[in-house]
Amino acid sequence: MASKTFGGVLSIYDSAYKVIGGLLDVTWPSYKADEPLDVTSHSSASGVREYEAAGTKDHTDFSFECNDLPSDTGQVAVLAGIGASYKFKFVSAAGTTEYINAIIISFSPGPQPVNGKATRVCTAKATGVNPTS
Numbered sequence: 111m112a113s114k115t116f117g118g119v120l121s122i123y124d125s126a127y128k129v130i131g132g133l134l135d136v137t138w139p140s141y142k143a144d145e146p147l148d149v150t151s152h153s154s155a156s157g158v159r160e161y162e163a164a165g166t167k168d169h170t171d172f173s174f175e176c177n178d179l180p181s182d183t184g185q186v187a188v189l190a191g192i193g194a195s196y197k198f199k200f201v202s203a204a205g206t207t208e209y210i211n212a213i214i215i216s217f218s219p220g221p222q223p224v225n226g227k228a229t230r231v232c233t234a235k236a237t238g239v240n241p242t243s
């Protein structure tokens with residue numbers, strides 16, 4: 111049976127953890143290896159390209175979408191934190207907890223449909239090793 115996702119909670123640490131209200135979708139970052147280094151030379155065997163691992167890892171992007179709640183303390187902290195690094199905590203519906211440090215890149219208004227609701231979309235760049243708490 112697949113894991114249920116309804117009920118996840120995302121928080122930002124700004125002197126204390128503040129829950130980000132109205133959370134809709136979260137794309138949590140993962141590690142990925144940097145592109146391998148091309149080390150091909152004129153003496154490479156049979157003229158076949160050679161590569162070595164770069165030795166570094168990077169994160170995929172981190173993003174979330176939420177209902178636009180201008181007075182929500184979590185959303186206020188995200189908006190005020192654009193350009194700075196913060197710790198984020200995600201508690202899944204299954205109760206697993208994950209943490210990341212991320213630089214907030216943007217917290218933009220989402221689509222504003224004629225008949226619908228206002229949302230916001232945050233994009234952030236995870237940085238460094240994921241904290242354990």
